[in-house]
Amino acid sequence: MRNIRLDICYDGTRYKGWQRLGSAENTVQGKLEQILSRILDEEIEISGSGRTDAGAHAKGQVANFHTVSKMPCPDILSALRRYLPEDIGIYSCKEVSDRFHARLNARSKTYVYRIWNSEKPCVFDRRFVYTLPEMLDLEKMQQAARLFLGQHDFSAFNANKKMKKSTVRRIDSLEVCRKENEICITVTGDGFLYNMVRIIVGTLIEVGLSQRDAETVSALFGAKREEAGHLVPARGLCLMEVTY
């Protein structure tokens, strides 16, 4: 069996996230599996580096699958590009060592969350930003962001109530910067709980609106979900990179 790695991007607007649910419809994984199975004439199951939420995007999703097919990778790539809808793109398709597993081998992930912080219209990138016209205090947000660094119990930043496993995760960097009307929040960590990035962003926004003091963030580690901030919309979220 060959092991094939795909580097994938998608505009997640019209999908119910990465992970295939019952039927193949309306998930990115489902769409890819459906087309790969047709191209390779074999039932294909792919593993992504992780799920992305319904409506969230990816510029650096990684997945792998096994196949008995002998079709060369460039041919798989061009067939995929021909049959995939225009909101899913494949950067590369290559054969990798049998040991490679997109999810199990992932060492860190980077997400970006984009906030359009202006009353002016954001027509062309509207699907990829969360619009919040109230002016955010960048300095306060940056102050709060520093407190997230390192290893903590992110129980308060986890929307999965049935989660039995550890909610301890490590955040390696969390940057908040403004480019003209846009605020970008870039976070890298060893892994993220369900909705964790969007709850971190919601918490930072509450700090930026002076609804919450920056210092209070430290008290959220190990706390209950309702103590952390609100969940921001998925449309602003994009998986940028997975490292192995």
Added chain:
Amino acid sequence: MRNIRLDICYDGTRYKGWQRLGSAENTVQGKLEQILSRILDEEIEISGSGRTDAGAHAKGQVANFHTVSKMPCPDILSALRRYLPEDIGIYSCKEVSDRFHARLNARSKTYVYRIWNSEKPCVFDRRFVYTLPEMLDLEKMQQAARLFLGQHDFSAFNANKKMKKSTVRRIDSLEVCRKENEICITVTGDGFLYNMVRIIVGTLIEVGLSQRDAETVSALFGAKREEAGHLVPARGLCLMEVTY
């Protein structure tokens, strides 16, 4: 009567162009007039700097309209922003001198045409680029572009067969540049005939694909429509600026 100027942007993907046709449906002008008439409780007719094609975009469209309403401009602006669909945006709304007319006073216009010149996917800007994977020869295109400068009879670059008026226009600049996988063609002139920018781009593409010699462009002035290049899709076209 007050005279109000609007600076407008739109993602033209789902519109039949700027100009209102019979009914108000599915044109940018129609949509704006419908909402302005409701806001100001008065039949509003607006003049744009010019038509844009079905499917083409604008980041710098200018329009004006007259009204007897006393509603302050900031209130008109926020009402417009509230009621317009998210693919039409208003940058500014201000009262101008009675003599200002968006179309008649326009001195020059700048358009950009974006070509995605790669086999790689262009997922996030797909609505705003024309995808052409065959590699284009930039130098040849730049050589041909220089021949367009100045005043010429653009009869061969005019898709309006019923046009009785002069087809002489002046091109002040025409630049072709590459940024990574994208080729941007930026053109400024005193005015453009129907489909003129898209036929100029089609001609430049034929030069870039070596289907047409750069020098032959000069022979196209005063020629017939069929001698110039093909019409490229509207999705790559964006009206960037109108100067007065």
